[in-house]
Amino acid sequence: MTIEVKAPVFPESVADGTIATWHKQPGESVKRDELLVDIETDKVVLEVVAQSDGVIKEILKAEGETILSAEVIAIFEAGAAGTEAAPAPSTETASESAANADDLKVNPAARKMAEEKGVDLADVKASGKDGRITKEDVVNHLKQPAPVAQAPAAPAAAVQAPVAPTPVAAPLAPVFAPGDRAEKRVPMTRLRSTIAKRLVSAQQNAAMLTTYNEVDMKAVMELRKQYKDAFEKKHNGVRLGFMSFFVKAATEALKRFPSVNASIDGNDIVYHGYQDIGVAVSTEKGLVVPVLRDVDALGLADIEAGILDYALKARDGKLAIEEMQGGTFTITNGGTFGSLMSTPILNPPQTAILGMHKIQDRPVAIDGQVEIRPMMYLALSYDHRMIDGKEAVQFLVTIKELLEDPARILLDI
The missing domain is CATH 4.10.320.10 (E3-binding domain)
Incomplete structure (x- = not known):
């Protein structure tokens, strides 16, 4: 029986896809549920598997070709016998x-x-x-x-900032031998190309401006140190990190400054009565931004568990498109990789993004005395068409105050 192999039905936000890799060739035996082809879209990689045993009779769309939603990409002969793939090592x-x-x-x-x-x-x-x-x-x-079967360094890093774990796979860039003057040209992945276009568009189409401040992390660090063991025991292994404090502080600040939580749609301003915060996650293929929904209703444990779940999905390429859509505000953490200060780029149509950075001991003046404190630079990039400088500065100061005195978050003051 002849069966048409079709591309998955793409969501409305995905116009088309690209054939990334054919794992089976015409005439090669295929078993039910065996992977046939990977399809790369602007946001995720989709897998198409065989619906029954048989062989691929004809490939209609080669690797690198652009396809549409539900388009026929191959002809499959169910029940037919084909040649076996190259045998695995006989060990x-x-x-x-x-x-x-x-x-x-x-x-x-x-x-x-x-x-x-x-x-x-x-x-x-x-x-x-x-x-x-x-x-x-x-x-x-x-x-x-x-x-080295188990490396303890990875979990430790995830505790501090699970939002942007170091990619576990090797980088896609080629490795050259010392003194080698060779060059290698590879096509940009669809995801990387989409990221590039969106970043350029954000800078060209928004009046982007960045304001900076610094936060004393001593109170949060002491609170985490005091309760991290009890927290982990209470919440079934969920670890208390710093990101949940930033998400909660940002949520409170967004409620006080609705313009920072708004978005621009053409000539209209859309104000959101909820806080859906995106957390930027670095993967070997590029940056993705899954979204935590209704953060105002989530506790610290819920936030930490959600971020860790997204980080693992991003690493495995299992994030669904729905999990990356929407969002009213974004947080990105360059401090995971050692960044001391940077200027984050807006994630349209959002009007603001918060950049976290490395925690570093620095001398600061406290009540007339010089003390060494764990300090972090914060950066807020915002669309000046929507947000005035006064609001942006006050928003960032609010986050600073909430983090330096975490009790404010609980007391809503």
């Missing part, structure tokens, strides 16, 4: 991997890579939903040195 490790894989939850792409590389899936740490092993998990397992 005991590969055989055991295939046997153990039957008892594990494994994505088709991860299973294929494990067979090709002779990886025992039982040794691979799963990070996907419901304990599923993803392709990225296999890649990370291959890159991990044998003597």
